[in-house]
Amino acid sequence: MTSFEQEYKRVMKGYTLAYSGGICFCLLPLLSEAGCDHGFTQRFGGVSPAPMDSLNLGHNRPDDPKNIDENYKRFARAAGFALDSAAIVNYCHGDGVEVATGHERGYGFPGGPRFPECDGLVTADPNVTLITLHADCMPVFLFDPVKKVGGMVHAGWKGASLRIGKKAVLRMISEFGCDSRDVLAGIGPSICQDCFEVDDDVHSIFAEAFPKAECSIYDDARQKYLIDLWKIMAAQLVEAGIEPQHIQISGQCTCCNADYFSYRRDKKLYGGTGAMAAYLRV
């Protein structure tokens, strides 16, 4: 057994649900207990019609901007942050990480200033609410309770293969002097291994990038590889120096669970889907 297989046994699984203002949030208890204000929205509680029903928070979706504005108001009220404190990631399925300061409050709304393309945001400013958007891609919550520094990552399979999670932790270290042994990490609702079936092209990218993590199985019946993206993320967080027992995986699959939007599931059925948001404040 490789050393990572031993370490992976110490990674925790678990989540809690919290209801507020008609919206259900998925939380990671490991982060909640450390005083990290964070959450991940489910699809209910908004005003958008099908197939964006109903709490669509993706400005890039074919949805009436008035619906999305109302959804953001409800989301911010329910989560308890001022809407003008939000700093929304400008995701591109890459590996860029940007620092959000008070100056970047309000970034990412239509017609306003935006971050350069990036999939990770880090901050030490308690007046900033980091926001990433998801519909199967992993939300990765990072929190250093000692230095009061946080990070949010949007990680699809491409970003995961490029080690966006590890790069966000390294940015917390280089920018704010965090010690990786203090950092807590949560991997929120996203596509599970059984739902993430791929062909040899994608499988070979992971086999090459993560030779030590046993992250895939071949399903003979489907003639597809099944990739465990949660394990891939945990492996790179451990590479960045995070203790395995400081990582928690929610275990909630967006594609299996109809309480969430799922790009992979809903694209086949409806041609598209809405986006959920993850938020984090230090």
Ligand SMILES: [Zn+2]
């Ligand atoms: Zn699933």
